[in-house]
Amino acid sequence: MWWAIREKKSTKPFIQNLSEIENMREGFFEHNDFESVVEHLPEYLKDFSRFGYATGGRKGSIASLAWTDVGTDVLYLRAQNSKTRKPETIPLVGQLKEIIDRRRETRVSESSTGEARFAKYVFHRDGEPVGDFRKAWATACKKAGVTCRLFTTYAGAPRKR
Numbered sequence: 001m002w003w004a005i006r007e008k009k010s011t012k013p014f015i016q017n018l019s020e021i022e023n024m025r026e027g028f029f030e031h032n033d034f035e036s037v038v039e040h041l042p043e044y045l046k047d048f049s050r051f052g053y054a055t056g057g058r059k060g061s062i063a064s065l066a067w068t069d070v071g072t073d074v075l076y077l078r079a080q081n082s083k084t085r086k087p088e089t090i091p092l093v094g095q096l097k098e099i100i101d102r103r104r105e106t107r108v109s110e111s112s113t114g115e116a117r118f119a120k121y122v123f124h125r126d127g128e129p130v131g132d133f134r135k136a137w138a139t140a141c142k143k144a145g146v147t148c149r150l151f152t153t154y155a156g157a158p159r160k161r
Contacts, residue, residue: 029053029146029149033144033146034049034053036144036145036146037049037137037140037141037144037146038050038140039140039144040139040140040141040143040144041136041137041140042136044123044124044125044126044130045130045133045136045137047099047102047103047123048062048063048123048130050095050099051096051099051123054095054096054099055090055096058083060081061077061081061082061083062123062130063121063123063129063130063131064081064121064129065077065081065121065122065123066120066121066122067107067118067119067120067121067122069122070092070100070122071092072092073091073092073093073097074089074090074091074092075089075090075092075096075100076088076089077089077090100122103122103123106119106124107119109124109126109127111127
């Protein structure tokens, strides 16, 4: 293999693209089905899920959204949390403003010693970042009578697995 590094190739190798046929995203929620599932989620996941549904954000990006990323009327999405690796802004209007306003009310939590502490993350569970919630999601889908669609790539458009 060392000889391949020494030689300079004058032509680019041919790389065949994979077929996109039958490779469509599946598992989109109708709005009423989504809301039925959300009603059966634990409280700390309700706004998390609604934010994802409204923005199409990835769960990792949503979970890492810190209060330092929230302005008065805009969210600043850091490049490292963006699919495109470019910083973005999202205006806080309508449902998104309502979600962030509710999250502000839950920003202060009580530590195990009874002291007040400020949550670093917008979406948290007792001040800690939201972790894996596949079991809670599956349970909520079952209780809502909706075919379980995992909250994987995009919150608003989860894929079947």
